[in-house]
Amino acid sequence: MGENTPFDEMYNADGSVREPYRALSEWLGEQPEKGLALMQVDAEAIFRKLGITFAVYGSEEGTEKVIPFDVIPRIIAANEWRKLSRGIEQRVKALNAFLYDIYHRQEILKAGRIPEKLILNNAAFCPQMMGLEPARGVYAHIIGVDIVRVGPDEFYVLEDNLRTPSGVSYMLEDREAMMMLAPDLFQRSKVAPVETYPENLRRTLESVAPAGAGRNPVIAVLTPGIYNSAYFEHSFLADQMGAQLCEGQDLFVDGGKVYMRTTTGPERVDVIYRRIDDDYLDPLTFRPDSMLGVPGIFDAYRAGNVTLVNAPGTGIADDKAVYTYVPEIIEFYLGEKALLNNVPTYNCTDVDQRAWVLENIGDLVVKEVHGSGGYGMMVGPTSTKAQHEEFKKKIIARPDNYIVQPTLALSTCPTHINNDVAPRHVDLRPYVLVGDEVRITPGGLTRVALKKGSLVVNSSQGGGTKDTWVLED
Amino acid sequence: MRMLGRTAQNLFWLSRYVERAENMARLLEVGYRMSLTSRREGGASEHLVSMLKAAEMDEAFAERHEVADVDTVAHFMMFDPANPSSVYSCLLAARTNARSVRTAITTDMWESMNGAWLEFSQIKPRDVRGAKLLGLLQWVRQRSHEFRGALLGTILRDDGFAFLQAGNFVERADNTARILDMKYYVLLPRSSLVGGEIDIQQWTLILRAASAHRSYGHVYHDRYKAHNIADFLILRTEMPRSLVYCAHFVRDNLNLLARLYGRREACHEAMDDLLKLVEGTNMDQIFAHGLHEFLNDFIDGNNRVTDTLSASYNFY
Numbered sequence: 001m002g003e004n005t006p007f008d009e010m011y012n013a014d015g016s017v018r019e020p021y022r023a024l025s026e027w028l029g030e031q032p033e034k035g036l037a038l039m040q041v042d043a044e045a046i047f048r049k050l051g052i053t054f055a056v057y058g059s060e061e062g063t064e065k066v067i068p069f070d071v072i073p074r075i076i077a078a079n080e081w082r083k084l085s086r087g088i089e090q091r092v093k094a095l096n097a098f099l100y101d102i103y104h105r106q107e108i109l110k111a112g113r114i115p116e117k118l119i120l121n122n123a124a125f126c127p128q129m130m131g132l133e134p135a136r137g138v139y140a141h142i143i144g145v146d147i148v149r150v151g152p153d154e155f156y157v158l159e160d161n162l163r164t165p166s167g168v169s170y171m172l173e174d175r176e177a178m179m180m181l182a183p184d185l186f187q188r189s190k191v192a193p194v195e196t197y198p199e200n201l202r203r204t205l206e207s208v209a210p211a212g213a214g215r216n217p218v219i220a221v222l223t224p225g226i227y228n229s230a231y232f233e234h235s236f237l238a239d240q241m242g243a244q245l246c247e248g249q250d251l252f253v254d255g256g257k258v259y260m261r262t263t264t265g266p267e268r269v270d271v272i273y274r275r276i277d278d279d280y281l282d283p284l285t286f287r288p289d290s291m292l293g294v295p296g297i298f299d300a301y302r303a304g305n306v307t308l309v310n311a312p313g314t315g316i317a318d319d320k321a322v323y324t325y326v327p328e329i330i331e332f333y334l335g336e337k338a339l340l341n342n343v344p345t346y347n348c349t350d351v352d353q354r355a356w357v358l359e360n361i362g363d364l365v366v367k368e369v370h371g372s373g374g375y376g377m378m379v380g381p382t383s384t385k386a387q388h389e390e391f392k393k394k395i396i397a398r399p400d401n402y403i404v405q406p407t408l409a410l411s412t413c414p415t416h417i418n419n420d421v422a423p424r425h426v427d428l429r430p431y432v433l434v435g436d437e438v439r440i441t442p443g444g445l446t447r448v449a450l451k452k453g454s455l456v457v458n459s460s461q462g463g464g465t466k467d468t469w470v471l472e473d
Numbered sequence: 474m475r476m477l478g479r480t481a482q483n484l485f486w487l488s489r490y491v492e493r494a495e496n497m498a499r500l501l502e503v504g505y506r507m508s509l510t511s512r513r514e515g516g517a518s519e520h521l522v523s524m525l526k527a528a529e530m531d532e533a534f535a536e537r538h539e540v541a542d543v544d545t546v547a548h549f550m551m552f553d554p555a556n557p558s559s560v561y562s563c564l565l566a567a568r569t570n571a572r573s574v575r576t577a578i579t580t581d582m583w584e585s586m587n588g589a590w591l592e593f594s595q596i597k598p599r600d601v602r603g604a605k606l607l608g609l610l611q612w613v614r615q616r617s618h619e620f621r622g623a624l625l626g627t628i629l630r631d632d633g634f635a636f637l638q639a640g641n642f643v644e645r646a647d648n649t650a651r652i653l654d655m656k657y658y659v660l661l662p663r664s665s666l667v668g669g670e671i672d673i674q675q676w677t678l679i680l681r682a683a684s685a686h687r688s689y690g691h692v693y694h695d696r697y698k699a700h701n702i703a704d705f706l707i708l709r710t711e712m713p714r715s716l717v718y719c720a721h722f723v724r725d726n727l728n729l730l731a732r733l734y735g736r737r738e739a740c741h742e743a744m745d746d747l748l749k750l751v752e753g754t755n756m757d758q759i760f761a762h763g764l765h766e767f768l769n770d771f772i773d774g775n776n777r778v779t780d781t782l783s784a785s786y787n788f789y
Contacts, residue, residue, distance in 0.1 A: 226572045239575075247479070250477050250478075250479050262477055
């Protein structure tokens with residue numbers, strides 16, 4: 001795994017074009033000189049029009065950044081996608097079963113398959129959720145699974161995002177832009193649609209409305225407000241679904257029920273797609289200093305008068321330390337072998353494993369257990385000797401705070417760089433909805449490391465995005 | 474889908490701030506023009522200070538600057554973030570409100586507002602002098618017109634429209650009333666007998682500050698007279714910045730809300746009270762009652778419309 005040359009998604013080793021990329025390859029060949037550069041300029045104009053220019057709220061004065069968009073789509077064949085989506089569905093079902101168990105009888109702990117301490121002493125474990133019965137038994141309704149590819153038939157799950165995964169608006173806007181930029185390329189290919197996502201999100205949310213809600217449940221998207229970096233996405237999704245976009249101050253709890261303040265008085269709310277972290281959701285139950293949440297909303301949830309999406313406490317299932325047990329979790333609840341691989345992960349609290357890690361640190365990736373966004377991590381092969389030594393010290397000081405994995409050779413896709421086409425490393429985040437059924441949007445968000453050789457795709461570290469095509473048979 | 478009280482509030486203030494930015498630009502333009510043509514020693518400063526007074530910024534200005542010259546006044550009215558009514562502060566507040574209700578306004582409105590802010594925030598204050606200042610003031614007015622045009626051309630005629638329109642015209646009425654009140658003494662009947670050089674200059678100032686110096690001639694076919702000027706800006710229904718015009722406009726939009734929501738609220742009563750002031754009266758009666766008192770009553774009544782509107786529709 002991960003040796004030498006990374007897997008190129010467009011070209012075989014002999015230079016021939018892989019089947020799914022044939023139409024794209026022809027199309028690239030037909031582009032006039034400077035064609036891609038001009039398209040890139042058009043793309044920026046389109047994103048301004050679509051509103052992406054205010055995606056990241058940089059400062060009080062409203063200087064906003066744009067996440068770079070690459071005009072060459074990433075392509076996944078139908079059979080590749082079938083395999084991926086089966087694996088994803090298996091994973092999200094098992095993780096929801098795991099959450100139900102952890103917040104009820106804790107059979108998996110009693111069976112000794114996962115150390116009790118790892119769960120019960122974990123900051124992501126939410127004791128307030130014990131014994132609560134969420135609608136349809138679903139905890140994580142909206143999930144983003146981070147996947148990397150290292151070979152023609154080799155996919156690895158890097159992490160499961162079960163709290164409030166973001167980025168789905170980029171998936172939708174990237175497609176919108178791509179259709180305007182290259183309609184001719186779409187005509188030659190059979191691309192599975194992604195624009196069904198908002199409607200599917202609405203159906204998923206409606207399907208988990210509390211028993212007392214009417215035939216048309218009232219849905220609200222709860223945002224921390226305009227200064228949140230994902231505010232654009234919150235307002236975009238509310239708009240696309242026809243749901244109300246609320247801040248904490250717009251909602252209140254009375255008699256165990258949640259209402260919003262409208263121009264004509266209170267209106268009952270049934271389902272809340274909240275984009276506020278657990279800690280800030282309800283100052284009466286969680287952080288008392290939170291100004292973003294709604295006092296009493298958790299009690300209304302416990303009483304079954306409103307559904308919170310995702311449920312609080314889902315973080316226990318996507319914690320980096322719990323991640324290593326996911327194959328175990330799938331086997332325990334579904335009696336099946338995991339279809340998608342986990343990345344092998346070394347446990348630094350084990351003396352032998354730690355010794356091996358310290359010796360080979362230059363080849364490994366070190367991640368903080370609670371880090372995200374590409375911060376607090378080190379990629380051995382692209383780091384300096386001094387950085388290696390620094391992380392060795394960190395691991396020795398707090399072995400339980402780090403997980404260590406081999407450096408994966410992330411696959412590459414053709415990417416537009418200065419009017420030329422060059423391979424760059426990519427990952428993939430498909431979006432999954434879990435309610436009355438599991439709905440997986442074909443494709444997802446492809447993030448691309450625009451710097452040559454870089455393996456870090458996070459937008460905070462110079463990454464961009466690509467439209468992601470799943471071909472239909 | 475029912476509208477959040479906060480959304481209604483954001484829409485109301487979005488329009489108010491756009492209108493206020495426009496009015497600030499117009500006032501500064503008048504002050505600047507007059508300071509250029511004043512032949513008396515210290516006259517330029519006097520005109521600028523009277524402009525600051527009309528904008529109710531004179532005290533805040535005095536706290537920050539010792540001398541009122543074109544540079545200090547222009548900077549204070551255009552760019553100073555510490556001045557809550559500077560064009561900078563108004564555009565920022567308008568855009569922040571727009572961003573909060575991004576889904577309740579149209580793409581055209583958002584692009585107009587967002588574009589205005591992004592362009593304005595790129596301007597370096599020290600580059601804006603002389604002819605450039607006049608150009609920029611004109612630009613502010615044009616962007617306000619553009620936003621209003623996008624609004625009128627694209628938004629649904631529902632409750633959101635009514636809140637936007639009400640905000641726009643409550644602000645405009647307030648602005649016209651304040652301009653008149655600041656110069657009310659040159660409009661009193663005795664001054665019209667004098668009509669000296671100074672008065673003509675003051676009258677021009679009032680008319681220009683309301684973009685009314687040319688339309689005055691179209692309506693009155695007469696030289697500037699104090700009585701006519703007051704009549705024009707208070708009682709003429711065809712003058713789009715007159716008090717009576719603005720009041721009617723706000724009334725129509727509050728009536729739209731009453732129709733949509735099926736009930737009248739405290740703000741409708743406050744609106745009736747305000748209308749009583751400007752309807753069924755004439756300038757002779759207003760002068761007899763006292764122009765200054767009349768204007769103060771109007772400003773108070775107009776504020777009551779905002780207060781009751783906020784309470785009636787759950788602003789917070």
